[in-house]
């Protein structure tokens with residue numbers, strides 16, 4: 307048995323669980339969302355139909371959840387949604403403890419002790435080995451017994467799971483046992499990629515600008531009208547996290563109240579979407595701000611670039627962005643070894 311203190315667990319997994327920091331986060335989010343309360347839920351903002359439906363599902367299920375799974379690509383907001391569910395649910399007065407699922411078993415007693423009567427989030431269930439999946443099933447059975455014996459104080463009240471790959475795909479690829487998948491997905495929440503809900507981009511950009519202005523005491527109010535087309539046409543392979551980082555960098559550079567195209571840092575490479583439908587061909591701002599968009603150079607447009615080396619490098623870059631640059635996870639997703647990934651990156655960049 308490994309004895310680990312709650313403090314160490316929180317530090318190791320980068321958790322901000324104290325009531326003070328949670329309240330601070332909620333306060334910042336509330337201030338940023340105050341302009342459009344109908345388009346926010348807890349820590350989340352979203353006005354697209356798909357997000358409005360998700361919020362409705364979260365509102366109606368949160369009070370009753372014990373086990374649930376959140377699916378979505380890296381950076382789409384799974385952990386943020388889990389925190390929001392926790393804040394709306396029966397364990398709100400307890401701790402919220404995220405933990406990478408593959409490390410859960412190394413620290414089992416301490417994690418359970420630390421998360422009792424609160425919410426435990428096990429991230430990245432797609433990385434569980436077969437042996438860990440068997441242990442997870444045992445853990446869920448134990449959890450049922452604790453709840454049946456009305457001993458919730460000895461166990462987390464809620465356990466959420468998250469995965470970057472849909473559970474259905476994990477099962478069909480034989481990466482996840484079906485009996486475990488069935489247990490985990492009775493209640494399932496899906497966070498769509500940002501490029502599939504572009505209507506959310508202006509709202510999220512203002513939300514992050516406002517949050518930045520509160521935390522950094524800088525009077526940034528949001529996007530200037532000429533800055534939006536560039537954000538709307540980017541494919542956002544890193545999803546909401548990438549947008550948040552972009553707005554932070556832009557808000558830092560911003561000299562006035564409104565973010566200008568010049569404040570926006572160059573965006574990560576990825577598959578470009580045509581900009582005409584969103585920015586409009588006569589839009590000066592769109593034209594001016596597209597100068598470093600990959601689509602401007604035909605050799606960077608995947609639809610017109612037949613070069614295999616560049617296509618491979620683009621694909622690897624996209625996958626790396628989805629997993630926040632984690633080469634081990636990128637290699638797994640690509641179905642190659644880490645050393646092959648390094649070799650491909652080296653050979654194609656040189």
Ligand SMILES: Nc1ncnc2c1ncn2[C@@H]1O[C@H](COP(=O)(O)OP(=O)(O)OP(=O)(O)O)[C@@H](O)[C@H]1O
Pocket residue numbers: 349350351352378379380381382383384385386387429470510513546547550629630
């Ligand atoms: N709907 C949203 N509203 C406001 N902020 C959001 C929203 N979705 C995500 N974010 C922000 O984006 C960042 C990434 O979100 P989060 O960590 O929840 O993603 P994730 O899907 O759990 O990522 P990963 O799989 O890489 O761990 C966070 O800083 C969060 O604040």
